[in-house]
Amino acid sequence: MNNELVIDVTPNEIVIALLSNKQLIELTREKSNLQFAVGDIYLGKVKKIMPGLNAAFVDVGYEKDAFLHYLDLGHQFLSLNKFLQQALARKGKNISISKMRLEKDIDKNGTISDVVKSGQYILVQVAKEPISTKGPRLCSEISIAGRNLVLIPFSDKVSISQKIKSAEEKNRLKQLLQSIKPKNYGVIVRTVAEGKRVAELDQELRALVEKWEDSFLQIREMHPPKLVLGEIDRTTAILRDILNSSFENIYVNDAAAAKDLKLYISGIAPEKSKIVKHITGELPIFDQLGIDKQIKSSFGKTVSFKNGAYLIIEHTEAFHVIDVNSGNRSKAGNDQETNAMEVNIAAAQEIARQLRLRDMGGIIVVDFIDMHLAENRQKVFEKMKEMMALDSTKHNILPLSKFGLMQITRQRVRPEMNVEIQEKCPTCLGTGKIAPAVLLTDQIKQKLDVIVDRQSEKHLTLKVHPFVGAYINKGFWKNLRRQWQSELGIKLTVKEIPSYDLLGYKFFDKNNQEIEY
Template sequence: MTSEVIVDVQPKEISIALLEDKRLVEFQKEGRSASFVVGNIYLAKVRKLMPGLNACFVNVGYERDAFLHYLDLGPKFNSYTKYLKQVTSDKKKLYPFSKASILPDLEKDGSVQTTLQQGQEILVQIVKEPISTKGPRLTCELSFPGRFLVLMPFQDKVSVSSKIKSAEERARLKQLIQSIKPKNFGVIVRTVAEGKRVAELDSELKVLVKRCEDAFIKAQKASKLPELVFEETSRTVAMLRDLFNPSYENIYINDTDIFSEVKDYVTLIAPESAGIVKQYTGKLPIFDNFDVTKQIKSSFGKTVSYKHGAYLIIEHTEALHVVDVNSGNRSKSKDGQEANALDVNLGAADELARQLRLRDMGGIIVVDFIDMNLAEDRQKLYERMCENMKKDRARHNILPLSKFGLMQITRQRVRPVMDVNVDEVCPTCFGKGTVKSSFLFTDVLESKISTMANKLGIKNFTLHVHPYVAAYINQGIVSLKRKWQVKYGFGLKVIPSQKLGFLQYEFYDKNGQEIDMKEEIEIKH
């Protein structure tokens, strides 16, 4: 199986697509201004205590206060609080971590009222992004994740991932980390650390300890609260850190800065793989070039087709996701209804496992499969679903089919579900219901180009249009494009873009910034 990562960097957002054998299996899109990311650490104030919930609300700068439960304070909360007071009392010099005193663990059945006070300053880390009407979810058990290790201040334990099965290797890693870790730090050894040498683990441990110290220095110098003291690495690097494996063949990026950032990161963690990071410089939009746009349009939305006319209907409610499996216009199997139902259901299990990763669907997912009478077929479907979900990094739990033929799945949810709108807004009527003749569309484009070249004085620009329209503009020896270039300058380029509707268009300047020349803007001229 070949894996490739395609990163599309736009002025307002970054999109990351993971392809396995050229097929889209994971997709993440995030605004470049998005702030409340899982892993960020804030120095913040307790806004309100909620004794009934044994929790409190904390102001981290989001429109809704973040939620912190008593059990999420962590057993080492008293040690944290004491060290934070020592750090903030002396603004010049950081109190050494190794000298911090470890206080007794917090009682599990204690009360938030006796532990916290309104207005108290605490260090909190986001464990769940704001979802729907809820603010972020917090913890006080801080962690600094790396590729091989996760560093946890004030813990003193070394844990090894349960996915490392070899008892010998587990013992080696545990002993190795015990010998190199600084005092007052706990470490979780991740699965990818299996077989790694001490030098690699030691260099990452030093980087993580430095990050932790820098976070406390920022807290020490904070002037106004809430203050972001540790920011999770950029979305691209964070996703690569969790996903990265040696089977990657290529990582293509269409932005110079992000390319350098990712190249530096990959060189640091896997020098032998540095060559797989490549900058994309083609004329076509990067997602169009790698056939990602088409897959996004066919994979998102309410109805998803898979094989031989069968399809899934995916509905999202406040409480859960509901998936209905339909055989569609599929012809009956020669082997009868039972074999037909099994075949449709197995195909649905394959597609559903992909959809869960692709949309990052979390919480409760209920799937209504086509009814099957034989117990061995129902077991076969359950085993197929479990096998498909092994590739999923999110924690999940799958129950066998119930007596009603429903399968229930729970999947870890740390950020809102990926909801990509694949319906295209009418680009010419803007919802009015009437459109100009499509035959006159090229006249509209020419008037825009004339405005750009003659009134606005922009000579170098790119026009993005639907591939059919681009083909029409470029056809013939003396094409429309050539006529426009002679008339308005050879700085004009025409690029086909699959993300655009039939009569949609976008103009970009030589730096890749969009120039807004839509119909409504034009009225003002």
């Protein structure tokens, strides 16, 4: 499996596309000023206690108060709260967690009002980003993720990833971490730590502890709501979590971002630093690498996947519904049961990809084509489990019912990715009527006359759909581009952009800034 990452950096957002064997499997959009991301640690203020919900609403600076349930406080909440109060009151360097005497665990059957009071300052971590009309979901069992380890303050437990199968390797890692970890710190060993040497793990562990303790140096001057420790940006988080030997290339269209990525990768995997490639050119990076076309074909209500078969994907407030249809698919020599099973097997692969691509969470109900044999239903179930094993997000899959329905739950910590592929026609503006296409070149020429007359520009670029560009450049000596250049005394470059609508066009100056007219 060959993985590639394509990163489109714009002034307002960063769009990250993850490809596996050239096929788009994940798409992430991150605003440049993103706040309240999963993993961010805030100093908040309790606004209201809700005994009926056994929860509290906490002000962390979002427009809606964030939600903190009693069960998300963590066993060592009293120790965390004690440490926070000492840090807020203490001048100079904070006391080390290793030197603290931990408080007893809170009662797992207790109530929120026993341990939290209205108006109290509280340290919380974002567990779920704001989704729809809901504010962030919080927890107070703080964890700080690194590439190989996850640090958990106020705990002494060492846990090993279940994906590490070797019992010998599990014992080695557990004994190793127990011998090097500071007192009152717990550690979760991630899958990528398998086979790592003690020096590398010790270095990362020290860095995580230092990162945690340094975040409290200025906390005495903070007034909630305030960000105490931010999670690294989404691009770096993806690299931290999934970068492995299967990654062949990371393409990015921004020089500064490429430099930062190389620097980060050289720190965690020096042998992979050369895979970062800075892409330049007039075409958008997603157009150059064929990502835009995959996005347009993978989102929307209807998704085709094999030999005319397709999925219908509907979203409701309660859950998502996916209907599998065979379309006009037919295979000579196969009976209906065999055809149904083949379509369902292929659908299972595409559904697993769609769940990751759209980051669909909550309850998903899949209506497969009816199969009468229980063994065939089991094969589809096994295929779905196999494909979903590649998804790192927590999920649970139930076998198909007699009606061909499969239920899937998938953890949702961020809003669902939704790309609207049907747009209001920029040419007719939704009226359904356009000016005669034969007049398009006359309209372009008129706009060109106005720009040259008003702005005295001598070097212009016209960006159009490839069909229109081919027409303007048709011929060698007598094409329209050369005629316009000669008539207006300018240098005109025609660039063909596949993502433009058929009759759309834009003018740009020599600095590649769009010219408004």
